[in-house]
Structures are given as C-alpha cells and as structure tokens.
Amino acid sequence: MGTRRRGLLAAAVTVVCAVTVLAAPGTAFANPTPPPAPSTAPSASASPATGSASSAELEAVRKKLDELYRAAAVATEEYNDAEEKAKLQSAQMVRLAQKILKGQEKLDRLKDRAGAAAAAQYRGGGLPPEARLMLSDDPQEFLDGAGRVRQGHHAAQGLLGEMTRTQEDLRQYAKDADAQWRKLEAGRKAKAKAQKKIEKRIAAAEKLESALEKEERERLARLQERAAQRAQSDWLSSGILEEIKGEATAQGREAVAYATAQIGKPYQWGAEGPKAYDCSGLTSQAWASAGRGIPRTSQAQWKQLRRVDIRDMRPGDLVIYFDDASHVGMYVGDGTIVHAPRPGRSVTTAGAGSMPILGVVRPDADTRTERGAPAGAGPRTDAG
Structure with a gap:
C-alpha cells in the first residue's frame, strides 16, 4: 500500500475508534464474530507487489466495522422502542381526549337538568317545595306532597353528586393527558437522540469502508465471511x-x-x-x-x-x-x-x-413442557 493510501486508512480507523469511544456509557459492543486464530494471522506488512492493505490491517478494519454496526444496531432498537412507546402514548391520548369530550357533554346535560329544576322552582313563585307544602290546607295533599319532596331531595342530591363526580373525572382526565403528553415529548427526544447515534455510527462505518479500494473491500468481505463460517463451524462441532x-x-x-x-x-x-x-x-x-x-x-x-x-x-x-x-x-x-x-x-x-x-x-409457545426449559426459565447458553 502506498504511503498516502496507508495514511488514509490509518486516519479512517482513528476516526471510527474515536466514534466508538464516544458511544453511550454502559453500552457493551461484543464482537459478532471471533477473532482469527493466531496461527493463521498473516504478516502485518503490506504486500510490496500489490500495495494493498495487509491482512492484519483489514482484520482491524473488520473488527472496527463490527463494533460500529453493532452500536448502530443497539441504537436502532432504542429508536424502535421509543417509536413503539410513542404509538401507545398517542393512542392513550386519543382515548383520553374522547373521555374528556364525553365527560364534558355529560356535564353539560347535567347542568341543563339543574337549570330546568331551578326554572321550575321559579315558575312556582320562587318558594321551595317545603314552603308550599306547609301552606297547604288539604291533609291528603300534604301527605302526597311530603313523598314528592323527599323524592325531589334525593333527585337533587343525586344530580349534584353526579355533577361533582363528572367534574372530578374531567380533572383527572386532563391530568392524565398532561402526563401522557410529557411522556410523548420525552419519547420524541429519546427517538431523536437514538436516530442521531444511528446516523453517526453508520456514517463512520461508511467512511471507513470508503477508504478501502475495491480489491481491499473484496478481501474484507471474504474475511467477514470466513469469520462467520468459523463461528458456525465451532457451534456445529458441539453436536448441537x-x-x-x-x-x-x-x-x-x-x-x-x-x-x-x-x-x-x-x-x-x-x-x-x-x-x-x-x-x-x-x-x-x-x-x-x-x-x-x-x-x-x-x-x-x-x-x-x-x-x-x-x-x-x-x-x-x-x-x-x-x-x-x-x-x-x-x-x-x-x-x-x-x-x-x-x-x-x-x-x-x-x-x-x-x-x-x-x-x-x-412466539407460538404451547402448553407442552420443553426439555430443560420450564415456563419462564432461561435457555441453556453453553451451546451458543
């Protein structure tokens, strides 16, 4: 590899190393494939005849690409999680809005009923039913009226109680809607942050790959394929x-x-x-x-x-x-x-x-008991 090409590749690796170090704290980036066996590692020097990157340099690029794409995958699932939560919260806000609308309509009907009762009292001369009852000279009318007054009292108390409960429900719905809105806004920020992380890591990976020539990219692809094949072979060799x-x-x-x-x-x-x-x-x-x-x-x-x-x-x-x-x-x-x-x-x-x-x-778990894995138990991982 020429001095300029080697410098470009080294610079690209340095840049993506910095990007990986700046990843979110606590995020672990496991290599998706095992490193090559030491006995098969080629010399770190470039081939003078071709001037291309050495196998050791390409192996370093492969590992760094794995880290970047793994980091992008982690951020993608963060994005997807925020997206799913936003859908649920939006649906909840729609349901709350419907409850608020129905509650307000109910409160309006109750107020109309209360207004009608007040108007009826006004048409009766402004005297409450108890006062009109006491002025009656007819004993039977007094007894009949006493029953109606009790019923009226119960109806009025029920109306006032229902109005109070409806108003309390509306206040609670409004409070819940505000809480959902805050969650939705927090989710929007989390989603935007995850998107930025995804784009940054993918851009770094693309920058690293673009520093390679066609022949180097082909060799890199073969390295990646061989690493995956080795991992699969190791897994199958267990007899699983x-x-x-x-x-x-x-x-x-x-x-x-x-x-x-x-x-x-x-x-x-x-x-x-x-x-x-x-x-x-x-x-x-x-x-x-x-x-x-x-x-x-x-x-x-x-x-x-x-x-x-x-x-x-x-x-x-x-x-x-x-x-x-x-x-x-x-x-x-x-x-x-x-x-x-x-x-x-x-x-x-x-x-x-x-x-x-x-x-x-x-996903379609049935009621049969799987070997060595009762409901809720974790899988055996020594085969993986």
Whole structure:
C-alpha cells in the first residue's frame, strides 16, 4: 500500500475508534464474530507487489466495522422502542381526549337538568317545595306532597353528586393527558437522540469502508465471511444440530414463509416492510402475518416471549444474539436463520451459530413442557 493510501486508512480507523469511544456509557459492543486464530494471522506488512492493505490491517478494519454496526444496531432498537412507546402514548391520548369530550357533554346535560329544576322552582313563585307544602290546607295533599319532596331531595342530591363526580373525572382526565403528553415529548427526544447515534455510527462505518479500494473491500468481505463460517463451524462441532429436531407449527411455517419471501430486500433501520426491514421489524412482521402479534424490538422479544432450550428450537422460533439482545433472526431449520443483518446488506440466510447466541424465544409457545426449559426459565447458553 502506498504511503498516502496507508495514511488514509490509518486516519479512517482513528476516526471510527474515536466514534466508538464516544458511544453511550454502559453500552457493551461484543464482537459478532471471533477473532482469527493466531496461527493463521498473516504478516502485518503490506504486500510490496500489490500495495494493498495487509491482512492484519483489514482484520482491524473488520473488527472496527463490527463494533460500529453493532452500536448502530443497539441504537436502532432504542429508536424502535421509543417509536413503539410513542404509538401507545398517542393512542392513550386519543382515548383520553374522547373521555374528556364525553365527560364534558355529560356535564353539560347535567347542568341543563339543574337549570330546568331551578326554572321550575321559579315558575312556582320562587318558594321551595317545603314552603308550599306547609301552606297547604288539604291533609291528603300534604301527605302526597311530603313523598314528592323527599323524592325531589334525593333527585337533587343525586344530580349534584353526579355533577361533582363528572367534574372530578374531567380533572383527572386532563391530568392524565398532561402526563401522557410529557411522556410523548420525552419519547420524541429519546427517538431523536437514538436516530442521531444511528446516523453517526453508520456514517463512520461508511467512511471507513470508503477508504478501502475495491480489491481491499473484496478481501474484507471474504474475511467477514470466513469469520462467520468459523463461528458456525465451532457451534456445529458441539453436536448441537443432531439434537435439534423440533417441527414447526402451522403458524411457525407461515412466519417462516413470510420471512424467507423477504430475502433480497434491503436492511433499513426502523423499517417494518414491505420494501425494507431491520432485524426485529422482519421477525415481528413475519409473525404478524401468521396471526400472532409479538413485541417490536429484539430486547422486548427476549424479555416477553417464552424462552426455550436451544436443543428444542424449531422453525419459526427467534434466535436472540449478543448479551444486550440487540439482534434477532428467525430459525428456519438445518442450523440456519433468516435475518436482516445490517445497513448495506439485504435480508438473507446465515448460520444460526455465526453470531454469539443469547438464547431462543418462541412466539407460538404451547402448553407442552420443553426439555430443560420450564415456563419462564432461561435457555441453556453453553451451546451458543
């Protein structure tokens, strides 16, 4: 590699290192693929004949790209979570607005009834019913009137009580609406912050890749593919595939059919189809097409869906990746998943063990007891 080209590549790596260091505190970026074995690591020096980046330099680029795209994936799920909360809060605000409208209409009717009662009293000479009753000379009229007065008292008290309760309800609805509005505004800010993080990391990754020449990008792609193959081979060498014999349910087959039909469509963060998807957008829409609504984000899918042992995995189950549950794919059988990988890639199939497995969850969990994984239990992770 020429001095200028080597300088550009070094500068690009420095820039993206800085971006990664400036990531949100507490966020862990696990490498999605293991580093190459020391015995196979080529010399760090560039080839004089080609002037291209050395394998060691490209391996450093690969690791840095993995970190950047992993950080973008984490931020994408933060964005998706904020988006889902905003939808729920908006719906709640609509319901509260409807309650306020109905409550106000009810209060207006009650006020009309109170006004009608006051007008009737005015037409009676302005005397209250008790006073008119005391002036009566007819004993029977007095007795009949006493019953009507008691009924009138009860009706008036009921009317006043209902008006008071309605006014209290309106005040509570207004307070709830204000709280929902504050949450919606906080969610808007969280969503904007996540979007900024996504765009910053993707831009840094693109800058790093653009510093490579075509031949270097091709070698980098081969490095990435070999790293994934090594991880998948290590996973399969445990003999795990021989134990995975689960059969898909009818809904599971529908979800798999939907997901695999999206192969070739581009990854786009925050997308739920039909033209593009992110990882959890693909899995949530696949199961929605099968008639089963599931959480939108990979973290929520991990937290809320039933966990099953990896050995009990069946087509349609969701494989959750990385310690922070920031990626998800759908198991389709034969040790393979379908997933939306990352920006710049398309929906594709991959080895289920090509990334670090956190666990497996089942959207269409039934009442049967899976081997070694009672309801609510976490999966075995030594196979992943």
